[in-house]
Amino acid sequence: MPYLGISKKGEIQPRCRTIFQQLAATAIPLCACFFLFSCRGTTVADTPIEEVLTPEEQAWLHTHDGQITLAPSDSYPPMDFIDAYGEHRGIAADYFRLIEQRLGFRFRRVRLGTWDNILEGGEKKTLDVTTLAQRTVSREKFWLFSTPYIDAPAAIIGRQERSKRLALSDLGGKRVAVVEGYAVVETTLQKIPNIELVQVPDDITGLLKVSFGDVDFMVTELPVALYHIDHEGITNLRVVGDTGYAYHYSIASRNDSPLLASILEKGLRLITPQERKRIQRRWIRLEDWEKLQHQPFGWLGRWAFIALLGGIVFALIVWRRLRVKVVGQSTELKATRKELEGIFRSTPSAMALLSNQGHIKRANPAFIQLARLLAPGVEDSESIDTCLKACSWFERAVQEGQRLEEPHRWRETLALSTGERHFDMTVFPTSASTREKKLLLRIDDVTSNVAAARQAETSHRMKTLGTLAGGIAHDFNNALAIMTSVIGLLRRQAKSDKPISSDLLGKNINALEHATANAQGLMQQLLSISAQKDSEQRPFDLALALKETFELGRTTIDKSIHMSLDLQVAHAQVLGDRAELERVILNLLLNAAHAMTWMRSDDATEGGELTLSLSEASQEERLFGKIRTPDSQKYYLIKVSDTGVGMDSQTQSRAFDPFFTTKDRRGGTGLGLAMAYRVIESHGGTIQLESQLGKGTSVHLLFPAPESYLDSSPPSEVSALSIRSRRLLLVEDDNGLAEVTEQLLRELGYEPILAKDGLEALRLFEEEQKNIDIVLLDIVLPQLSGDEVCRRIRLKEPNLPIVLTSGFAQDPRVQKTLQEGDCRFLAKPYSLDELRESLERALHQAAEAERSKFSLQHRIH
Numbered sequence: 001m002p003y004l005g006i007s008k009k010g011e012i013q014p015r016c017r018t019i020f021q022q023l024a025a026t027a028i029p030l031c032a033c034f035f036l037f038s039c040r041g042t043t044v045a046d047t048p049i050e051e052v053l054t055p056e057e058q059a060w061l062h063t064h065d066g067q068i069t070l071a072p073s074d075s076y077p078p079m080d081f082i083d084a085y086g087e088h089r090g091i092a093a094d095y096f097r098l099i100e101q102r103l104g105f106r107f108r109r110v111r112l113g114t115w116d117n118i119l120e121g122g123e124k125k126t127l128d129v130t131t132l133a134q135r136t137v138s139r140e141k142f143w144l145f146s147t148p149y150i151d152a153p154a155a156i157i158g159r160q161e162r163s164k165r166l167a168l169s170d171l172g173g174k175r176v177a178v179v180e181g182y183a184v185v186e187t188t189l190q191k192i193p194n195i196e197l198v199q200v201p202d203d204i205t206g207l208l209k210v211s212f213g214d215v216d217f218m219v220t221e222l223p224v225a226l227y228h229i230d231h232e233g234i235t236n237l238r239v240v241g242d243t244g245y246a247y248h249y250s251i252a253s254r255n256d257s258p259l260l261a262s263i264l265e266k267g268l269r270l271i272t273p274q275e276r277k278r279i280q281r282r283w284i285r286l287e288d289w290e291k292l293q294h295q296p297f298g299w300l301g302r303w304a305f306i307a308l309l310g311g312i313v314f315a316l317i318v319w320r321r322l323r324v325k326v327v328g329q330s331t332e333l334k335a336t337r338k339e340l341e342g343i344f345r346s347t348p349s350a351m352a353l354l355s356n357q358g359h360i361k362r363a364n365p366a367f368i369q370l371a372r373l374l375a376p377g378v379e380d381s382e383s384i385d386t387c388l389k390a391c392s393w394f395e396r397a398v399q400e401g402q403r404l405e406e407p408h409r410w411r412e413t414l415a416l417s418t419g420e421r422h423f424d425m426t427v428f429p430t431s432a433s434t435r436e437k438k439l440l441l442r443i444d445d446v447t448s449n450v451a452a453a454r455q456a457e458t459s460h461r462m463k464t465l466g467t468l469a470g471g472i473a474h475d476f477n478n479a480l481a482i483m484t485s486v487i488g489l490l491r492r493q494a495k496s497d498k499p500i501s502s503d504l505l506g507k508n509i510n511a512l513e514h515a516t517a518n519a520q521g522l523m524q525q526l527l528s529i530s531a532q533k534d535s536e537q538r539p540f541d542l543a544l545a546l547k548e549t550f551e552l553g554r555t556t557i558d559k560s561i562h563m564s565l566d567l568q569v570a571h572a573q574v575l576g577d578r579a580e581l582e583r584v585i586l587n588l589l590l591n592a593a594h595a596m597t598w599m600r601s602d603d604a605t606e607g608g609e610l611t612l613s614l615s616e617a618s619q620e621e622r623l624f625g626k627i628r629t630p631d632s633q634k635y636y637l638i639k640v641s642d643t644g645v646g647m648d649s650q651t652q653s654r655a656f657d658p659f660f661t662t663k664d665r666r667g668g669t670g671l672g673l674a675m676a677y678r679v680i681e682s683h684g685g686t687i688q689l690e691s692q693l694g695k696g697t698s699v700h701l702l703f704p705a706p707e708s709y710l711d712s713s714p715p716s717e718v719s720a721l722s723i724r725s726r727r728l729l730l731v732e733d734d735n736g737l738a739e740v741t742e743q744l745l746r747e748l749g750y751e752p753i754l755a756k757d758g759l760e761a762l763r764l765f766e767e768e769q770k771n772i773d774i775v776l777l778d779i780v781l782p783q784l785s786g787d788e789v790c791r792r793i794r795l796k797e798p799n800l801p802i803v804l805t806s807g808f809a810q811d812p813r814v815q816k817t818l819q820e821g822d823c824r825f826l827a828k829p830y831s832l833d834e835l836r837e838s839l840e841r842a843l844h845q846a847a848e849a850e851r852s853k854f855s856l857q858h859r860i861h
Helices: 014-045 055-063 091-102 115-123 183-187 204-210 222-232 256-267 273-283 288-295 299-346 363-372 381-389 394-402 447-495 501-531 542-554 578-595 619-624 650-651 674-681 735-747 758-767 786-796 810-818 831-858
Strands: 069-071 080-082 129-133 144-145 150-159 175-177 196-201 217-221 239-254 350-355 360-363 408-416 417-431 438-445 540-541 561-567 575-576 608-616 635-642 686-692 697-702 726-731 750-755 775-777 802-806 823-827
Touching: 014 144, 014 775, 055 129, 055 256, 080 091, 080 360, 091 129, 091 150, 091 217, 091 256, 144 273, 150 204, 150 222, 196 204, 204 217, 204 222, 217 222, 222 239, 239 635, 299 831, 350 363, 360 363, 363 408, 394 408, 394 417, 447 501, 542 561, 542 578, 542 608, 542 635, 575 578, 575 697, 575 735, 578 608, 578 635, 578 674, 578 697, 619 697, 635 735, 674 686, 674 697, 726 735, 726 758, 735 750, 735 831, 750 758, 758 786, 775 786, 775 831, 786 802, 786 810, 802 831, 823 831
Parallel strands: 069 129, 175 196, 175 217, 561 608, 726 750, 726 775, 775 802, 802 823
Antiparallel strands: 129 239, 144 239, 150 217, 150 239, 350 360, 350 438, 408 417, 417 438, 540 575, 608 635, 635 697, 686 697
16 A cells, blocks of 8 residues: 555655655755855854954954953843853853854953842943843943844733733733833833832742732743743743833943944844844744743644644654664663763762752762761661761751752861861752752862861961061161160260260160160061961951051062052951961062062063052942942952063963962962962952053952951050059069069069079969069979969969060960960060050959959858
């Protein structure tokens, strides 16, 4: 029996031959037209850029490559959005990728969040280009618009039970949801009388309000509505009317850059009609429009029926060929699945697939081995599941995975039986659908990496100290030279018969005080920079820290460099680790100096301008630093700028990578900027680079101020105690310092008792215990250390005021003693006023404690 006009002998029947000939006659011209049209599109796409852009436009593109900021819409699918992995997607994204490809130019994409932020960025000129914008009178004040390249009809969306087709005039007296900031509000909907507009932050919120009956309708773009209805599974909505209005989207750019607008317009023209159709078909399914609008089965239905029959015939013809392909692809999929399974099982990272509730679905051997280490005693997967749920880090991983739609990474430090271990935790959802969401947890043991980083950081710190040694030695020797000269002059004048005038004596004393203060400041800076302690968050004056660090850097940096300090904020009280921040600033100053001296080419002149500045961060600077906190949060901007060799875009992208350096001739660890990034991030701030090759570099540090005000004024002076002469136990092993301190104490009205080691101090305390009012105790002593002396005195006299002294504040014994007892600390060297204030405060504090104790006993009795 013939099948499709083919006889048993394989011959085509005459009637069918005629049909095939007619089909061929129709298909050949169509194919030829398609080929010609395709060639035409290819010619436009392949047009050399030199024939499209003027020389001025080409030069502008080359100069601004990678610098023009482009802000896409965060959540406006399918038109324009950022997906769960941070990728720019949608119709507009495809257009911009083609424009970048045609022009050989890269935009710098920034995320500004809401449409209001994009409008604000365009108005304040902190944003160069945005992807989707409609031309309005208000926006033409700060934007230039391209020819519209995306048209989206606006539809009225309602619930399924509404059968009447609506127009805009039917919306009077109804509650209608619209997305805030959209142009349709000011151009069309506000003209309808009695309409109640309900502005919503995004389309999905408005559609859900319609679905739940909170509003009657929503007016929005049809493609956007279809996308959200399909992805969110909303079954009770449909298109109930046509507005007759269409959104005409253009590319918006700054109105003070007409050259940029011209380039963007020409870039749009390079996109062929075929490419435009492919983009539209990729994101907009026209068959969904028909389904939601419930079109009657008319001529369209008849053509659909004919097409269905043709499809059945075609399916029967190719069925056998497709079956072979399906079998081959199934085999290939099985092989791929087996390969992925092998990778999952053999990867050294511990990985587990979790349900949305935190139950372990699958785990690789590395995860099971790690789980047994973290929760000893577990064997099977069920017991591992139970034990891990009790771990705070595991609970955090599940909560972060449920809350976020993108990967989240953090570091955990856990105390195990084998010692302290460090782990990098990463959790991310495997599906965007809430009903099918699963979480993938990855754990990497980075204990060895942390240890190596700490060792490298210590090495880098010592290298910085070595660089500073020359400058510090120079200034320290200058201070010593002043002291030696003044002492020699005073000694000579003392032996002379002529009396020393008060003016000359005062001048010499001032010189000694100034030199002593300089030497003391240098030593404190050196101790602060070399401190190897954990980060300690304390309030301090950022302006003062920068000023002192600047002065220290000036002693080291090459004199061919002109340095300037610009403190626009007199006092900037912040909370953080001052020593760590000073190390960061000093390292940036040294890097800038290197960029202007030996990193230059051999034939270039060394030197330049180096500026350290402090100011309050403006809104534009916060956007540059990617700060997303409320405007009420104050940030300080620290900027280190130089006119050195600068960096290209590739170097800037790796500048914060550990062990990456461009210092070829004299070498570098490549840890400076990596350490700076870690320190600033740990303080809640950000660090950004701005550099041009051959013109210099500017490093921006955004540092948060505490939300509550911290008083930075110096403590008020303690009033002098009008009391009898106090007996003071002075414990000091240095003879010269002990002799001078005894004179100071007698000048202040104290009666000192001197002990030169720890054992003598305890003996004198035993003899004079009832007569001793206060103890001035050095930590570093022979026979018995000061901390042990303090502990034994406290056992017998818990309330006796004790003031500890040492030339090294970071001595662990000092810190431990201060934490264990109510003591005060006085750093060496100290002045007469500092000694007086410290002793009076200790006595005052002890008196207050005694009064409080007496008052409490009185109330009890």
